[in-house]
Amino acid sequence: xxxxxxxxxxxxxxxxxxxxxxxxxxxxxxxxxxxxxxxxxxxxxxxxxxxxxxxxxxxxxxxxxxxxxxxxxxxxxxxxxxxxxxxxxxxxxxxxxxxxxxxxxxxxxxxxxxxxxxxxxxxxxxxxxxxxxxxxxxxxxxxxxxxxxxxxxxxxxxxxxxxxxxxxxxxxxxxxxxxxxxxxxxxxxxxxxxxxxxxxxxxxxxxxxxxxxxxxxxxxxxxxxxxxxxxxxxxxxxxxxxxxxxxxxxxxxxxxxxxxxxxxxxxxxxxxxxxxxxxxxxxxxxxxxxxxxxxxxxxxx
Amino acid sequence: xxxxxxxxxxxxxxxxxxxxxxxxxxxxxxxxxxxxxxxxxxxxxxxxxxxxxxxxxxxxxxxxxxxxxxxxxxxxxxxxxxxxxxxxxxxxxxxxxxxxxxxxxxxxxxxxxxxxxxxxxxxxxxxxxxxxxxxxxxxxxxxxxxxxxxxxxxxxxxxxxxxxxxxxxxxxxxxxxxxxxxxxxxxxxxxxxxxxxxxxxxxxxxxxxxxxxxxxxxxxxxxxxxxxxxxxxxxxxxxxxxxxxxxxxxxxxxxxxxxxxxxxxxxxxxxxxxxxxxxxxxxxxxxxxxxxxxxxxxxxx
Numbered sequence: 186x187x188x189x190x191x192x193x194x195x196x197x198x199x200x201x202x203x204x205x206x207x208x209x210x211x212x213x214x215x216x217x218x219x220x221x222x223x224x225x226x227x228x229x230x231x232x233x234x235x236x237x238x239x240x241x242x243x244x245x246x247x248x249x250x251x252x253x254x255x256x257x258x259x260x261x262x263x264x265x266x267x268x269x270x271x272x273x274x275x276x277x278x279x280x281x282x283x284x285x286x287x288x289x290x291x292x293x294x295x296x297x298x299x300x301x302x303x304x305x306x307x308x309x310x311x312x313x314x315x316x317x318x319x320x321x322x323x324x325x326x327x328x329x330x331x332x333x334x335x336x337x338x339x340x341x342x343x344x345x346x347x348x349x350x351x352x353x354x355x356x357x358x359x360x361x362x363x364x365x366x367x368x369x370x371x372x373x374x375x376x377x378x379x380x381x382x383x384x385x386x387x388x389x390x391x392x393x394x395x396x397x398x399x400x401x402x403x404x405x406x407x408x409x410x411x412x413x414x415x416x417x418x419x420x421x422x423x424x425x426x427x428x429x430x431x432x433x434x435x436x437x438x439x440x441x442x443x444x445x446x447x448x449x450x451x452x453x454x455x456x457x458x459x460x461x462x463x464x465x466x467x468x469x470x471x472x473x474x475x476x477x478x479x480x481x482x483x484x485x486x
Numbered sequence: 487x488x489x490x491x492x493x494x495x496x497x498x499x500x501x502x503x504x505x506x507x508x509x510x511x512x513x514x515x516x517x518x519x520x521x522x523x524x525x526x527x528x529x530x531x532x533x534x535x536x537x538x539x540x541x542x543x544x545x546x547x548x549x550x551x552x553x554x555x556x557x558x559x560x561x562x563x564x565x566x567x568x569x570x571x572x573x574x575x576x577x578x579x580x581x582x583x584x585x586x587x588x589x590x591x592x593x594x595x596x597x598x599x600x601x602x603x604x605x606x607x608x609x610x611x612x613x614x615x616x617x618x619x620x621x622x623x624x625x626x627x628x629x630x631x632x633x634x635x636x637x638x639x640x641x642x643x644x645x646x647x648x649x650x651x652x653x654x655x656x657x658x659x660x661x662x663x664x665x666x667x668x669x670x671x672x673x674x675x676x677x678x679x680x681x682x683x684x685x686x687x688x689x690x691x692x693x694x695x696x697x698x699x700x701x702x703x704x705x706x707x708x709x710x711x712x713x714x715x716x717x718x719x720x721x722x723x724x725x726x727x728x729x730x731x732x733x734x735x736x737x738x739x740x741x742x743x744x745x746x747x748x749x750x751x752x753x754x755x756x757x758x759x760x761x762x763x764x765x766x767x768x769x770x771x772x773x774x775x776x777x778x779x780x781x782x783x784x785x786x787x
Binding site for chain 1: 555569570617629631633634635636638639640641642643644645646648649650651652653665666668706707709710711712713714715716717718743744745746747748749750752753760
């Protein structure tokens with residue numbers, strides 16, 4: 186019997202690496218979750234999973250979407266490595282090279298949030314749409330964008346969580362970003378919200394006025410991202426957005442802070458179709474890694 | 487004698503439309519400047535210039551880069567038109583259709599700043615580079631970006647001048663943007679600077695401390711744009727940037743507000759190569775229109 190061509194997908198996160206073998210969210214041959222420890226051990230386990238003999242299956246390409254910052258420049262000597270990060274053991278860790286060498290197939294590579302936007306644009310909340318902005322609001326705030334058919338690889342990759350937001354009048358909370366204090370992540374991430382309220386995010390009641398403040402800061406950030414990238418859809422995800430009452434507040438605040446400047450229904454009456462929640466949720470990066478594998482594959486690339 | 491194929495390029499501005507016939511900045515067959523009056527009259531004169539008989543020359547495509555907001559969506563009923571603008575007579579004006587109909591050749595179409603980034607990436611300060619951010623600081627603040635080989639056409643087009651910037655501590659100037667007060671354009675455009683100082687920008691002496699404030703606001707805006715688009719080069723232009731002392735201040739302030747977050751030499755020691763002035767200056771949009779014509783041409787498109 187001829188073997189079937191499949192992809193390997195790896196989503197690397199700060200606490201776990203999720204790996205799968207398959208071709209789409211509805212064709213999953215195998216899947217595993219590996220705890221994130223040190224790079225040698227974790228990447229070793231990822232390779233072991235990908236190498237496992239599976240009769241009737243041929244792995245033709247792999248995609249990796251991982252936490253960063255990472256080096257995406259193929260001409261760089263540190264291409265495929267994690268750059269300097271607060272997760273010290275991972276600073277400089279080689280991820281792409283060992284996987285490519287041991288598996289002997291092409292490996293596509295991007296950030297977790299760039300992977301997520303590819304996943305959402307293929308199977309999730311922004312199917313067939315371009316440009317798309319994906320923003321996750323959780324332990325940190327991270328953004329990915331699909332623009333002109335691909336994610337953005339430039340000097341580095343987008344680090345949208347660290348854009349500036351104006352202070353809401355009367356709010357003196359200094360923010361928690363060690364680099365920028367009150368940048369978007371410093372003022373509106375889960376840990377920022379918890380620090381402001383003195384308790385974990387899930388324990389903040391839905392009627393606490395802090396949620397309107399949170400929505401206002403997120404709206405300020407999203408406004409700047411919309412005015413820069415002009416996305417046709419904004420996809421939100423992450424632990425903080427799981428508070429069901431937050432999305433409607435963010436939409437209302439966004440319409441307010443845009444203040445009618447862009448005269449389009451998507452930013453007024455149709456805001457509910459324009460700013461949406463992720464459909465793939467925690468699988469967005471993993472399925473995005475599948476898209477990266479597909480794009481790296483010599484058959485489709 | 488066989489005729490030579492050339493392009494028509496049109497840059498539409500608030501005070502003048504500049505048109506040329508040629509193929510590159512060093513191959514200009516003809517050029518004209520037409521004052522911006524009403525759309526019928528101005529576009530009529532543009533068409534008259536483009537139609538003029540020129541022996542030995544064949545016009546094969548036209549590019550138009552113009553002030554906006556404009557409709558760039560080919561599936562829209564108002565494609566090729568100016569959208570609602572403060573320049574009332576031009577709201578809804580059809581630009582692309584009459585030119586295409588009268589000339590009978592393909593017409594490429596984009597904003598003035600998107601045109602400018604295409605021009606700079608082809609013949610100017612960012613040759614062969616992608617992604618590129620172009621930001622003009624003058625009567626308004628406008629940004630264009632080249633990402634993955636093309637400019638950004640999304641829900642609309644980038645309107646980077648209206649992104650949020652945080653207040654510099656101690657600065658109570660309310661900004662002049664009628665939509666957002668203290669957005670980037672509201673606080674750092676030429677008219678904002680003039681309103682703050684009570685005199686025209688050219689009359690503000692170089693040693694006035696306001697220039698450091700101006701540099702700080704521009705740096706805040708550029709920081710957010712860099713963190714979103716990850717450009718490999720930032721090209722600045724416009725009337726305010728013509729103050730020769732301003733660029734070094736902006737570079738210094740940018741390094742300060744990034745605060746080492748992105749650990750790359752371009753944002754530290756090599757900032758002088760990373761943030762540069764436009765090379766094409768006031769011709770950037772016109773030459774960009776030439777690129778738009780080339781891309782619209784059936785021979786190269």
